[in-house]
Structure formats: structure tokens, C-alpha cells
Amino acid sequence: MANMVRRHTTSARLWRGGLYTLLIVAALVYLLPLVVMLLTSLKPLDDIRAGGLLSLPSTISFEAWSKAWSSACTGMRCNGMSGYFLNSIAIVVPAVAISSFVGALNGYVLTKWRFRGANLCFALLLFGCFVPFQVVLMPMARTLGWLGLASSTGGLVLVHVVYGIAFTTLFFRNYYVSIPDEMIAAAKLDGAGFWRIFWRILLPVSGPIITVTVIWQFTQIWNDFLFGVSFAGFDSQPVTVALNNMVNTSTGVKEYNVDMAAAMIAALPTLVVYVLAGKYFVRGLTAGSVKG
Amino acid sequence: MPSNVSAPATGERRHRRSLAGHIERVLPRLVVAPSLAVALFFVYGYMLWTFLLSLTNSRMLPQYDFVGFAQYARLFANERWHVAATNLVVFGGLFIVSCLVIGLLLAIFLDQRIRQEGALRTVYLYPMALSLIVTGVVWRWLLNPGLGIQAMVRGWGFEDFTFNWLVDSDMAIYTLVIAAVWQASGFVMALFLAGLRSIDDSLFQAAALDGASLPRIYMRIVLPSLRPVVFSAVMILAHIAIKSFDLVMALTGGGPGYATDLPATFMYAHTFTRGQIGLGSASAIMMLCGVLAILVPYLYSELRGQRNG
Structure with a gap:
């Protein structure tokens, strides 16, 4: 215009x-x-x-950077951000992979193998995008305790997968809706089954939506603070929680340059992804909001 | 595409196929079932669980002797909750309106055949990729009176310049608005820009031929057709506002005192640090009600729109 x-x-x-x-x-x-x-x-x-x-x-x-990375104090400990950075990676990689894969399968079934109640099923899943997480914190803390996953990296992966599925399912469903059903029907006539159609027909054309979903999940989980601060233990805290602790540590001289270097370290992964794949990032942001 | 049109089936083969066919028929449902079960338990089950906790007298640990709606009565009599709820209205209202105005203006300005549009868009939108903790840490540094913006402007020679909202309990809530608008307004710009680009060019040209002035065209034609985008944006921003937790923790920590508490930080403080699980659960349920109050009308209008069109 x-x-x-x-x-x-x-x-x-x-x-x-x-x-x-x-x-x-x-x-x-x-x-x-x-x-x-x-x-x-x-x-x-x-x-x-x-x-x-x-x-x-x-x-x-670059002294502040090296101190922020390896020797600045977060709360009681003085090992810098490096360990927490690795914690975040250990949480993000499996959580993104699992939630994206499950979302792809759900999207595939909900568009190409529609069964009675499929719409209701989608609506029930979708509400997970909107629930304020404060409602689930206490029960989740109890459940993780019972499962023996309290304060562990595995527990955080579980939490992020559980509450990521709603978004990943939404993304893949909206993408697969636009893939012509005739392609699937033809493949079925040729004798291709459920998995074969998924691997051979759907996945090869899913490149863009996989990118969108992975970037979205990566950004969400990397930037998460609420789940991290609620469920992580000392050895599994993600980088956002460590950053907040470091900035609020009030012993000795306040080293603003180290704080800012730590903030840069926490911000860099998502910033790099944004700069490299901004188009897909924007598409993920608008996917849920603009119909189309 | 696979083209293995099957050979004529023998009896045994046909039997195996029908068994396979049966599995094929239930397979889709089996694939979705775990996700559905997860949602039923971790979303709906937990909502019910938290609601039950809000009816109990739980303190440090959850326990289940029910006291009816006493926690809700306590909540509404709680001074700190009043501050948190009022803050949410102030913060949410200003945040949403500012994001809409700034986002719309930037989108309209960017939509005038601007050179380097892509670069500008990238700049406006990058804060959205940051963690709210990073945003909070940076703005806390910028707004810190001793070394931040106030000190910088004083250093330029304006000795009386005062900008100490961060430590002023009446003004601290506005620092949250500033940081949140900085983070999210670029996103609203992106939404509006997409909306503007989808408006039919011919509509615009016809109005221009009729001699309508540019501001008039925007007021009469463009804005009304952006209504759905405004609706979506308000809904997303309101959702962000209700959930706001990270930013408060990093920027003000809820202070000075509890001047910048929001429901999310109130809930966290009472549930996890003050040993008031019952009260914290009641506040979580109130937050859920807030989200539903926005969501239900939105979904209703979306569904009605789909049916009509």
C-alpha cells in the first residue's frame, strides 16, 4: 500500500x-x-x-567479559556464567527437539488423518498457549518431586516440552492445512502408510515451518525465567536465573561492566538467531495472531 | 512419490493387510493421545488442583482441609494484593496503549516506500528476541539515577535534570512500562505492517483520485480495516501484561517496598517464599480468570467471524 x-x-x-x-x-x-x-x-x-x-x-x-564468563559471583558461587550457559543448552536442545517433533506429528494427524473429535482435540491442546503459568507452578513442583525430577535438568526439559506442545502443534497444524489433501490421497492409493507419508511427503516440504518452530521454541526456552527460578536446583539453573542472581548479588563493589557483559552473554544466542533468521522469527511471532 | 501399486493379494496377505489396516485406523489417534493426555493432566488437571489448593489453608506445604473461599476473602482484604491488581491495570493499560500508538505510527511511516526498510524493521524488532531478564538488567542500569540517564544529562550541563523513577515508589511502575514498551512495540509494528500490506492498493488509489488527503485516507479507510489487527494485538499484549513476572524481578524486584508488585510476583512471593500456598493459589486462580476474561470474547468473535465468512 x-x-x-x-x-x-x-x-x-x-x-x-x-x-x-x-x-x-x-x-x-x-x-x-x-x-x-x-x-x-x-x-x-x-x-x-x-x-x-x-x-x-x-x-x-574484555576483562569484564572474561570475568562474567568464568569468575563472577552469582549468589554464593563465583564461577561466572559459563556453567549456567551450558545448563541452558542442556535444557534447550532436548526440549526444542522433542516438542517440535511431537508438534509436527500432532499437526500431521490433525490435518491429514482427521478423526471424529479432532477439532475438539485441537481446541483442548490450544488452550495450553494461553494458560498463565502461575496456575501450574505449585502442582508441577509437587509432580516433579514425585517423579524424582525436582531441581534437575530433566525436570526442566519435561516442563518445557509439556507447555511447548501447544505452540508447536499450532504452528504445524496451520502449515499442514495448506498442503493439498490430494497429495496424501494419491499416496494412500499407492499403498503408502501413515509413517511413510509423514517421512516421505510431509517432512520434505516442512523446511520453513520447522525453522519457524525451532526458532520460536529456542527463543522461548532460552529466555524462560519463571520455570527456571521455580524448578531448577543449583546445578541446573539456566542462564537467565544466573544473570538475575548475579545482578542482585550485593557483596563488594558493584561491577556494572561485568553485569552488562553477563547480560550480553545471556542475550547473544537469541540475538544471533534473530539476526541470522529474522524472517522466520517474525513469522513465528505473528503465526498465532494473524490469520492466514 | 512411492509407486508400489501392490500385486494381487493372496489370502494370507489380505489378512495381514486388514490387521495392518486396523492399526492404521487407530494409529492417528494413538499418535495424538499422549499429547492430549499431557494437556488434560498438566493443564486442566493442574488448574483444578490449584483451584482446590486455593480452597485450603495450605501454608508451607500443600494440605487438604478445606476452608471454602476464605483465602479469596483474605486476598481481597490484602493491601499488597490491591497494590498488585491496581499496578496491573495501570501497567497493562499504559503498556497496551503505548505499544499500539507507537507500533501503528512506525508501521505507517515505514509503509511510505522507505529506503532500508528491512534494516529499520530489524532494529525496531530486535528487543523482542531478548529475555525480559536482560531487558530488566539493561534498563535498571539506564535508569539508575547515580550513573544512568539522569547522570548523563546532568553531565551535559542540565544540573537540575531529575529522572529517578526507579527509586521513587510513586513512579517506579512507569519504569516497567518504559522497558516493556521498548521490548514489545516493534512486534506491534510488525503486526500492523503486515495488516497495512494486505490492504488492497486500489482502494487507496481510488480515494487518492477522489482528492482525499493522506491523513483523511488513513483515518477513514486504513484504520477501520486494521481493526482485526488491533484486536489481536490488544489480546496478545494484555496476555503479556498479565503474565509479566521476569521484567519486574529484574528491573525493580517489586520495589521500592512492594510498590511495583504485579499479580504474578505476588503469587510467586506468597507461594514460594512466604509460605502462603493457599493465598498464592487463590491469586493464581484470579490471574487465570483475568486471562479468560480476555480470551473468551476474543475466541467468540473469532469463531463467529469464521462462521460468517
């Missing part, structure tokens, strides 16, 4: 100029926190106390 009638008059030029100015100023405002975070993480503490937020570092130093 970008069809402004172009008139090369002065007022039109002014309008364009104002437009670009506004957009660029807005972009700078959005960038400011990231820039400040990065600048602060590269400054020695003296620079931080002497100069303003946006002052450039007198010398660029």
Missing part, C-alpha cells in the same frame, strides 16, 4: 525529510540500550564512574 503520489514539490521533500528523521531517531532510541550495554561491558570501572553512559571507553577491555 506504499503508493504515495510522488510530487516533487518542496513540501513533499520536507515531508520525506521529516519522515526519515523520525524513523532514524526512533531506530537510535531502540538501539540505545544495546549500545550502552555493549559500551559498558567494554569499559574499565573507572571509566564508568567518570564518564557518561555513552562515553567511549579509554581502553577497550
